[in-house]
Amino acid sequence: MSGRELVVLGTASQAPTRLRNHNGYFLRWDGDGFLFDPGEGTQRQMLLAGVASSAVTRLCLTHFHGDHCLGVPGVVQRLSLDRVAHPVRAHFPASGQEYFERLRHASVFHDVVDLREEPVDQDGVVSATADWTLEARRLDHPVEAFGYRLVEPDGRRMLPDRLARYGLAGPDVGRLQRTGLIEVGGRTVRVEEVSAPRPGQRFAFVMDTRICDAVHALADGVDMLVIESTFLDEDSALADSYGHLTARQAGVVAAVCGVRCLVLTHFSQRYGDPVRFHAEAAAVYDGEIVVAQDLMRVPFPGRRPA
Template identity: 80%
Template sequence: MTARELVVLGTASQAPTRERNHNGYLLRWDGEGLLFDPGEGTQRQLLLAGVPSSAITRICLTHFHGDHCLGLPGVVQRMSLDRVPHPVPAHYPASGAEYFARLRAASVFHDVLDLREEPVRADGPVAAGPSWTLEARRLDHPVEAFGYRLVEPDGRRMLPDALAAAGVAGPDVGRLQREGVIDAGGRTVRLADVSAPRPGQRFAFVMDTRSCDAVRALADGVDLLVAESTFLDEDAVLALEYGHLTARQAATVAAECGVRTLVLTHFSQRYRDPERFRAEAAAVFGGELVVAADLQTVPVPRRLADQRTGPPP
């Protein structure tokens, strides 16, 4: 299996700083590369991160504020320049179709990219792959915004010792996985007898929003949560007014929802010391905590079952 990891391309909010580019996040998930919220400068950040444009297989926009979408023209034009051969679905709030059209055709270029618009109109599934489903939920922001959640279904992990004891080997292993029960040398063997539950992995992406039920639904039980934390709690009134989370609010959701790794990002330029976000979040969240930096890579945590018993055969 190829890597499952988050490549952080930018971590600023409304205004970039010398150390922080506008938003941009690439989720590598097996053969997929989901690009979330490409803000201004994303094309260059991809280059600095060593990510080719061909690695992008899907684009997801939460909303149409500039720090979340102004990099789209450069990304699309670069993918055309590189003649990326595969189709690239693009998800965005349907109410912003006019803005997407402007961004897609922001300047003259030779457009050969198969960019397939798939606007998001309501909560629920928006796409599916061989072993995952992408869901969206409407957030609470002054403009229409959606968060995203990638879900791998639960499965089962085969147990080598149990398989050997049951006399199941070779092609019969695959047949047992498909059919659930087989005859092995006159003995009935059920899948449950030679395997153990293997929880699917989950990822959530929550950008500009006030605290709301949708944030909790997106974050529920995920292995890796990327959450905006524009403000510190001392400015909670401003956060509420402008439709954002504080670091403490994001961490509280993560703690309540059983998140394993929390990635804080989308920091206001008013704060100079990122460790203040860490301290505020750590006071309420005991899991793995990452205060994101540009060009950082964050692995999706291994499944708990894998950590206990090692990788599957």
Template identity: 65%
Template sequence: MSARDLIVLGSASAVPTKSRNHNGYLLRWDGQGLLFDPGEGTQRQMSLAGVSASDITWICVTHFHGDHCLGVPGIVQRIARDGVAHPVDAAFPASGARYWERLRHASVFHDTGVIRERPVSGDRAVLADGPFTLVARRLSHPVEAYGYRLEEPDGVTMLPDELAARGVRGPLVRRLQRDGRVAVDGRTVTLDECSVPRPGQKAAFVMDTRLCEGVAELADGVDLLVIESTFLGEDAALAAEYGHLTSAQAARVAADAGVRHLVLTHFSERYGTDDEHRFRDEAAAVFDGEITLVRDLDRVPLPRRRAARA
């Protein structure tokens, strides 16, 4: 299986700091590369992280505040300059189409035809349904904003002992997986007899929002939740006013949703490096699973698959 991991290209909020670039997150998934919220400087951060424009197959913008989209011109122009040949789907709130158009054509360059625009509207939209499902869900922010959820279909894990006991071997195994049944020595062997269900992996990306139904739906049962934690609990009133989450709120979402790995990011510049441990401490008081408080250029692997169900 190809790499499945998150590469953090930036983790600041509205104002970048000396140690944190504007937002940017590349989720690599079996040869696909989903670039979420490319903020200012994302193109350079990609170079530092050792990834290229050819790694990108999706650009997913949650909303059109600058720290989530000002890197779009550089990314699009790099895709064109590097001659990326495969299609690159671009998802963004339809209500911000005029901002997308300005960013997409921000300066003179030899344009590319590989960008396929996928404007999102309504409370919920399915953007892809193939090797994985990609869903956008409306969130609660002063401007229209969406979160994204990527979900692999459930599969099966084959049981070698059961296959051997029924004489299923070689090409018959693949046929059994494809068709759900095969004939062996005059007997029909079914897939259920020789396998157990294997839950598909899931990841969610939740940026600027207050607590709302959309957050809970996106986070439900995911293996990896990348979520903003702009404020500490002492500034919860500011978080509510500006449409953001605190670290403790993000952790409560993870705990209630059965998340396996909680990734905290999008930190306000009002806090210094000496405050960073407080984000983790507040989250750990609520959520007892794995927590990563990211730094720029971190690589966060998806958790190992959940065990197959007998």
């Protein structure tokens, strides 16, 4: 199983269809699992997609419209039912604290999950570990909404032949990575001598919004952009009035921001043919385009060349 991949759980917008469940996106990122915008029915979609509740370590909500959050009760209760042992951190707009409390305690259940609420009230870093930083930026939607950006810092890839040349192995390699240099056989070996640059990877999740500076800031240079494309360009006036994007706008964002893989989703039920979304984005963007389908798995792109 891939260490990094996107599992699409649902791709509809306001109204689900026979082929599209409400929103839901699971990003597997090494040992972490980010569940974004679980709409109604997400618990069952996770079962169908083979995503265990124990794989979820972060719950990230962009806003509190129903198609982005009505699956929270089922997911939270499943975490308790399965007695998930690790903490699960929940990020959501702080202005919707009341709604999150209602969703979290929507019905009677034996609540044993360690769910740690970390509301978002401004642009900036939401959470950080040694391996990644999760950022948020406020979008332009009729209700407060935030997009998310996951950033892995640049690092270095150790080169086995170089390590062998200098007689480095075992704990000495870890010590070199931590300190940047080490004494071996009477000489100083620097990490640059036995490694190569390893560009960090980046992911962005942009849901309901009009075009705004935050969209471009979130998408800038990412390897994968999951972005709403609720409408086609023929309905651009309607998209703007409701605070949404078109497939063409999403394509322009990807082109301008240097995105490597563009994942289009959150489709209005008024359209029956998803091929039109691909064609519209492809007219302005020549990178990889994925028109999301329920239960699809999208492998994360390989690393950029150093």
